[in-house]
Amino acid sequence: MAAPRSNREFVEACVKSGDAVRIKQEVDWENEAGAIVRRACELAAPAPFMEKIKDYPGFSYFGAPLSTYRRMAISMGMDPNASLPEIGKEYVKRTNGEPIAPVLVDRKDAPCKENILKGKDVDLCKLPIPLVHDGDGGRYVGTWHAVVTKHPVRGDVNWGMYRQMMFDSRTMSGAVFPFSDLGKALNDYYLPRGESCPFATAIGLSPLAAMAACAPSPIPEPELTGMLAGEPVKLVKCETNDLEVPADAEIILEGEICPDYKVEEGPFGEYTGYRTSPRDFRVTFRVNCITYRNNATMTISNMGVPQDEGQLLRSFSLGLELEKLLKSQGIPVTGVYMHPRSTHHMMIVGVKPTYSGVAQQIGQLAFGSKLGPWFHMVMVVDDQTDIYNWDEVYHAFCTRCHPENGIHIYRNSPGTPLYPFATPHERKFSIGSKVVFDCLWPTDWDRINDVPTLVSFKNVYPKDVQEKVMSNWTAYGYPAVK
Amino acid sequence: MNQWEVYVNSEKELAEDTDLELTIRTLNPGLHKYTYKRVKCQVSSDLKKYADQLQVRLGRGQLSASRFSIKVLGEIQRMPAKYA
Ligand SMILES: Cc1cc2nc3c(=O)[nH]c(=O)nc-3n(C[C@H](O)[C@H](O)[C@H](O)COP(=O)(O)O)c2cc1C
DSSP, X not given: OOOOSSHHHHHHHHHHHTSEEEEOSOBOTBTHHHHHHHHHHHTTOOEEEEOOBTTOTTOEEEEOTTSSHHHHHHHTTSOTTOOHHHHHHHHHHHHTSOOOOOEEOOGGGOGGGSEEEEGGGOOGGGSOOOBOSTTOSSOXXXXXXXXXXXXXXXXXXXXXXXXXXXXXXXXXXXXXXXXXXXXXXXXXXXXHHTOOEEEEEEESOOHHHHHHHTOOOSSOHHHHHHHHHTSOOEEEEOSSSSOEEETTOSEEXXXXXXXXXXXXXXXXXXXXXXXXXXXXXXEEEEEEEEEEOTTOEEEEOOOSSSOSHHHHHHHHHHHHHHHHHHHHTTOOEEEEEOOGGGTTOEEEEEEOOOSTTHHHHHHHHHHHSTTGGXXXXXXXXXXXXXXXXXXXXXXHHHHHOOTTTSEEEXXXXXXXXXXXXXXXXXXXXXXXXXXXXXXXXXXXSOTTTTXXXXXXXXXXXXXXXXXXXXXXXXXXXXXXXX | OOEEEEEOSSGGGOOTTSOEEEEEEEOSXXXXXXXXXXXXXXXXXXXXXSSEEEEEEOTTSOEEEEEEEEEXXXXXXXXXXXXX
């Protein structure tokens, strides 16, 4: 099965496999669509494809695009039943290959140019921008999208998923964190010079382009999308600036980020499951041009309690990118996983504990990397513990992590303004603090006499006894175990 | 009658019958619902005092039980003219 090349192909594939439902009755853009997406996330139900939106004939919504591992497998062209480790292995294989450069197509071959609004015609309210959660500070244009910019000096292209709220018909305000690629370009270059930064927001991307836009990978996102898809992504030139955008995106907003004009943004329902960050003056985007496909579909991610793509997809890519980083440093890791229910706050790392201090080494690398601001707990377990099995990890944590020797705290590190536990001051200045839970038996303990023996069916009985018990299980009168 | 909404951290920010600068959003039905303006205005807890109605939300989006009437005296342009 080939990876879907566009959001449209993805919707079709999901409907076909039962992973999306077509909703034919009219849905209100104000709260109702958001509530459908939220409920679908909380029930891990098929993604809603809403074909009729109140006040906006001709437009549709696709919600919760990647909030299940099944849809993630479909987006990668894999069997929807593929297991999480299988999807992870495939992600690592594809993203370790050669970058695949994008290709530029002519405007006439770019569906995103089917409708063009410029000048006085530019009005964001012509698009079905949803009120995602009741009480949000505004209607959010960008919840599942990519903000496209180019570094002013190095020239490298950045696609980042940074939320964007409609402030008025031509203005959006967004949360671009200072440690993100765009945040750094703005703070290093544009803001001190008072220069405006050209941007384009692409909404309704192919699922792999969206995955790339929120992956914490050092590879530029157009190349990363090509690697994930196994073929180049098609780009087209913007109408009003020099940027290039995915040609098959559903909606494109072109404009400039204003260095000298700020409007309020938020509050908004966030991936931690709360509204944490306050209403504040953030980054202001002025829209100069809108282009969109006929019958355009707006994509919606509704963040809140687990699980939506804010947790599922980000846990997936943060974990795998950390695994690549640790392996590149020669650390004997056996796997890295974040349970989405941790709202990507806890990294669980499996390691062969062959030398002392390895848990701290892992923690320091993890927290010191580009990925670091997004999580504050690293739990290190040995290679006998199944990192995907929370019961095993929790048991290891509660029994092996020494309250004094096994818990290591790092203060004054980068954090996000969204951490619910952080103090108001820490949130305002993106200050974090971090903790490593070392759940390894110390290497200086005697293996025979000091390290306790794990008492489990798998660990204490001879193989032949285990096999006998398993093969006689139903004969003993128990139901079969799957 | 127009319907407006404002976000405040504390209702103390809504001093009555004095000129205020607020960022308010329209709740009038239609395509432009929830778009914002920065305005000079006066508010009153007497709902009949001014022609328009104002509803209040607190810092994390909680809807306050307090209601106000509001008179918009004029729009304040914060945006530099070059972006118009
Ligand atoms: C649904 C969703 C919404 C996100 N919103 C934001 C946001 O508002 N601001 C932000 O800085 N990062 C946000 N992120 C995380 C970034 O997309 C992610 O860190 C990405 O890698 C940014 O790229 P960069 O760090 O390479 O700039 C969001 C991720 C997802 C999945």
